[in-house]
Amino acid sequence: MNIFIKNRDYRRFSIASFLSSAGDILFYLALMTYASKLQNYSLALSLIAISESIPRLFDIFGGYLADKTQRKFKSLFIMALVRFILYSLVGILFVTNISQWNVVLAVIAINFISDTVGAYSTGLVAPLLVNLVGEKEFSEAEGFTNGISQIITTAAQFIGSGLLLFLSYSSLAFINALTFLSAGILYASVGIHYKNDEKPLEQQEINEQKFFATMKTSCLQMKKAPGLVSIILLIALLNGALSSNGSLIPIVIAANRSTMIISSYSFTIAIMGIFASAGAILGSTFGPQLFKKQSIFSMTIFAIFLSIATSIAALCANIFFILPIYFLLSAITSIASLKMQQWIVTTIDRKILASSVGLLNTILMVVAPVMTTALTTVSGLKNVKYSLIILLAIESIILFVSFKMAFNTKQKVNKSAIIND
Incomplete structure (x- = not known):
């Protein structure tokens, strides 16, 4: 919060991100509503879900291209302008006489x-955010941005x-277009502020390596920091456990309606989502400041304990036990993830930072759906209790490994300090 108030350029930069996020949510809801009214709505909604999911796998390539970009602020403005044009086109499509299915297909493509x-x-x-706030303040800035973005996402729905x-679907598409135009103008204003600096952000060193060479360099730099690769894998598995619990608990609630329902099934699921979102928001917004002195390993181990407790609560089918633990799990996992990002920022060369963040996002993104799909499949074929028992076994292994990694990392750090002395 302090950095948002004191740093004018970061404030403009983050407001630009908030605007584009809000516009995206508004339009996504409009598109889903429009598609739900089609005759074959199931296919339309599935296509929308696929079109939303696949681009997330491109983060690693987007990061690589960003590291090769010389004028990052200019490119960010141009990308915002492109998205303004795309959603303006969507707004026009919604008022044409084209068949509804053709409109949906065209909008999905756009x-x-x-x-x-x-x-x-x-x-x-x-990389621009790191330059605006500095390496030491990165986790606080990123946490504040993530927390407010989640609040905006919830409110925008x-x-x-x-x-x-x-309002018409066309109007919401134009609103989304205008949010991107506004964001682009804000990005440009921050970029102009640095134009006459001694070392403008636009003139910083760029990555000249090929894609696979960049990924190799990124991995090698991560390996040089004792424990960093280990913590990335642990948090990826932790996110997978969090995602799996989020999918299995609704199944448990459906199987125990008489004891777990609060008012109605849909209301109970909504309450669970609110607890998870509130935990993530508070963890992201205030966690980096409140837990500044705690190590990433201690936060990760605490989160794994909470994950185990959540699974046990689900096995006991006690919704009033599940909700507060799930809230804490979301909060502590958010804090651990931010500490991991901070570690990466201070470890990786700035010229390949975006590639490294993209690689990290890809790892985190792949593990969660794989674990969730596997465990929900077991639940469908057998019983949800089998899935929870398997999840508990996985969490116990992760906990054991995390203790071992924390001990080994501490030894390596102490050994390195002795050698340097």
Whole structure:
């Protein structure tokens, strides 16, 4: 919060991110509502989900291209302008006489292109944010941005549902377009501020390596920091456990309606989502400051304990036990993830930082759906209790490994300090 108030350029930069996030959520809700009214709505909604998911796998390539970009602020402005044009086109499509299915297919294609452009924009943001706030303040700034973005995402869903009562789908598409234009103008204003600096952000060293060479360099630099690779894998598995619990607990609730339902099934699921979101928001916003002195290993181990407790609560089918633990799990996992990002920022060369962040996002993104798919499949074929028992076994192994890694890392750090002395 302090950095947002004191740093004018970071404030403008983060507001630009908030604007584009809010516009995206509003439009996504509008598109889903429009598609749900089609005759074959199931296929339409599935296509939208796929078009939203695939571009997230491009983060690693978006980061690589961002590291090769000389004028990052200019490129960020251009990408925002491209997305403004794309969603303006969507707004026009919604008022044409084209068949509804053709409109949906065209909008899905445009949305896919926009999200792919967004992967490149995300890559551009990370190194610029480090330059704006400094390495030491990065986790606080990133945490504040993530926390406020999640608040905006939640609020935008309610606002969007209200706006749909009196605004057309075309109007919401144009609103989304304008948020990207506004974001682009803010990005440009921050970039102009640095134009006459002694070492402008636009003139910093760029990455000249090929893609695979860049990934190799990134991995080698991570390996040089004792414990960094280990903690990345642990947090990836922890995110997988969190995601799996989020998918298995609704199944447990459905199987124990008489004891776990609060008012109704949908309301219970909504309450669970609110607890998870609130935990992530508070953890991201205030965690980096409150737990500044705690090590990343201690936070990760604490999170794994909470993950085990969540699984046990699910096995006991006690919703009032699940909710507070799930809230704490979301909060502590967010804090551990931010500490990991801070570690990467202070370890990796600036010229390949975006590539490294993209690689990290890809690792985190792949593990969660794989674990969730495997465990929900077991639940479907057998029983949800089998899935929870398997998850508990995985979490116990992760806990054991985390203790061992923390001990080994401490020894390596102490040994390195002795050698340097």
